[in-house]
Amino acid sequence: MRFYVNKYAQPTGEHEVHRSNCAWLPDAENRIYLGDFATSQAAVKEARKYYSCVDGCKHCCPESHTR
Structure with missing residues (x-):
């Protein structure tokens, strides 16, 4: 599966x-x-090679969603 990271942080920083x-x-x-x-x-x-604060999307990556 292909994965992407959002260039823009969420309001909570990740x-x-x-x-x-x-x-x-x-x-x-x-x-x-x-x-x-x-x-x-x-x-x-x-993704942590690009950004220090990273989280999985709660919708498509719930197993990696921690915040």
Whole structure:
């Protein structure tokens, strides 16, 4: 599955990781492609190379959503 991270932080400070099929996936100009991963946890780890505060989307990556 392909994963992306939102370039813009949520009001609470975290940048959300989304699966490519998420209804809340940011527009192309507002996201960074992270790669293909078997789990959202692996995608969150990759997103931490870009941002220190990262969380999984509660809708498409609930297993990585912590905030």
